[in-house]
Amino acid sequence: MRISIKTLIQSVLMLVFILTLAGCESKEAGADKLKDLNFTVVGENEQPDALKDIIAEKAKSAFQISYTIGEELYIAIGYGEQPSGGYSITVNEFYETPDTLIIDTTLLGPGSAENVTDTPTTPYVVIKTENIADKPITFK
Numbered sequence: 001m002r003i004s005i006k007t008l009i010q011s012v013l014m015l016v017f018i019l020t021l022a023g024c025e026s027k028e029a030g031a032d033k034l035k036d037l038n039f040t041v042v043g044e045n046e047q048p049d050a051l052k053d054i055i056a057e058k059a060k061s062a063f064q065i066s067y068t069i070g071e072e073l074y075i076a077i078g079y080g081e082q083p084s085g086g087y088s089i090t091v092n093e094f095y096e097t098p099d100t101l102i103i104d105t106t107l108l109g110p111g112s113a114e115n116v117t118d119t120p121t122t123p124y125v126v127i128k129t130e131n132i133a134d135k136p137i138t139f140k
Contacts, residue, residue, distance in 0.1 A: 078124030086110025
């Protein structure tokens with residue numbers, strides 16, 4: 001069996017290409033994570049009045065708001081109107097990357113054993129953290 005130089009070169013290049021693809025990993029959003037950020041979930045009585053007003057206007061639809069006052073940054077996330085009570089929101093992650101702040105939340109529905117009202121609700125969560133120098137927020 002005789003193999004031409006051209007076929008050999010093509011085979012080597014194809015092997016290098018395949019090995020390169022196999023070695024590539026998809027980058028997770030957290031791959032550039034600098035650090036987890038501290039935050040506090042704040043109730044309605046601890047929120048600035050102006051933020052409460054904005055939330056009241058937007059609550060029927062899904063929303064993502066950041067609100068800065070002095071050295072404090074408030075981030076509010078709502079999932080719009082839900083068909084009943086019993087919904088809650090959990091903050092899965094909140095961290096800083098070189099370019100942005102990342103917040104990841106999940107809407108949790110009522111459990112099957114939970115006794116909930118049939119009245120529509122508008123669940124949202126507000127967190128408070130330190131104001132980090134002009135970094136945009138990425139919502140997941």
